[in-house]
Amino acid sequence: MRRLGDTCPVTQAPAVVVRDLHVRFGDVEAVSGVDLTADSGQATALLGRNGAGKSTTMKVLAGVVPPTAGEVTVGGHDAATDALGVKRVVGYCPDVGGLVPRATPWEHLQLSARLRRMDEWEERGRDMLERFELGDVAHRVVGGFSHGMSRRLSVVLAALHEPTVLLLDEPFDGVDPLGVEATLEVVADARARGACVLLSTHLRDLALEACGTAVVLRGGNRVAAMQAGELTGEAYRALLD
Numbered sequence: 518m519r520r521l522g523d524t525c526p527v528t529q530a531p532a533v534v535v536r537d538l539h540v541r542f543g544d545v546e547a548v549s550g551v552d553l554t555a556d557s558g559q560a561t562a563l564l565g566r567n568g569a570g571k572s573t574t575m576k577v578l579a580g581v582v583p584p585t586a587g588e589v590t591v592g593g594h595d596a597a598t599d600a601l602g603v604k605r606v607v608g609y610c611p612d613v614g615g616l617v618p619r620a621t622p623w624e625h626l627q628l629s630a631r632l633r634r635m636d637e638w639e640e641r642g643r644d645m646l647e648r649f650e651l652g653d654v655a656h657r658v659v660g661g662f663s664h665g666m667s668r669r670l671s672v673v674l675a676a677l678h679e680p681t682v683l684l685l686d687e688p689f690d691g692v693d694p695l696g697v698e699a700t701l702e703v704v705a706d707a708r709a710r711g712a713c714v715l716l717s718t719h720l721r722d723l724a725l726e727a728c729g730t731a732v733v734l735r736g737g738n739r740v741a742a743m744q745a746g747e748l749t750g751e752a753y754r755a756l757l758d
């Protein structure tokens with residue numbers, strides 16, 4: 518039985534390694550040559566315009582879409598051959614979906630904890646729901662939730678089990694300032710306990726606040742990787758054009 522706070526195997530290698538990733542859906546090449554590395558204890562922002570390939574890259578890192586070509590290792594697991602191993606080490610907030618409309622937030626937490634054979638998770642679960650102002654609706658089905666409430670619950674579910682690699686795809690989308698603050702705290706907490714965080718967003722300012730490193734994608738390619746502080750508005754705009 519896994520307990521919160523259990524230490525994960527520490528490796529010297531970067532927590533996430535992506536080399537020349539290609540992902541094809543039929544005739545569409547969604548990702549065509551992305552390279553990135555991300556270290557434990559660091560947060561990396563994936564930035565880029567609509568259709569740049571951010572969500573597809575995140576799906577590969579989460580083990581839910583296989584790479585068509587290239588090398589992808591997440592927490593030491595090869596995404597092409599060991600998707601289950603990848604799923605075990607990540608916490609993933611998808612860009613859309615992932616929630617069961619007829620279930621309540623508390624039931625989502627219960628299911629997640631059971632699937633991961635977690636013990637002693639209730640206090641953290643309650644605390645996280647409170648931090649994301651979902652405590653009052655913990656027993657209301659999520660089918661009636663606003664978009665922002667659903668996003669907040671998706672972040673809670675991704676982070677509940679204190680994963681080695683935390684993947685947040687558009688976590689700020691439609692989320693109010695208190696939800697943004699709670700999400701930034703989740704990122705900071707994850708970094709502090711040595712997790713590797715990857716966060717995709719269109720919002721440069723929030724990316725800079727949350728992350729020390731920024732990777733910019735365009736047309737399925739990585740066009741830049743830099744310290745987040747170097748990504749001025751002007752530099753970002755130039756990379757997008």
Ligand SMILES: Nc1ncnc2c1ncn2[C@@H]1O[C@H](COP(=O)(O)OP(=O)(O)OP(=O)(O)O)[C@@H](O)[C@H]1O
Nearest residue numbers: 542545546547565566567568569570571572573574
């Ligand atoms: N399942 C799919 N089938 C076909 N094409 C897809 C599929 N998923 C993504 N694509 C295409 O791949 C490209 C990259 O999409 P992706 O969702 O990864 O971009 P994104 O950077 O996350 O965009 P956004 O910021 O709008 O969410 C787009 O052209 C998209 O239409």
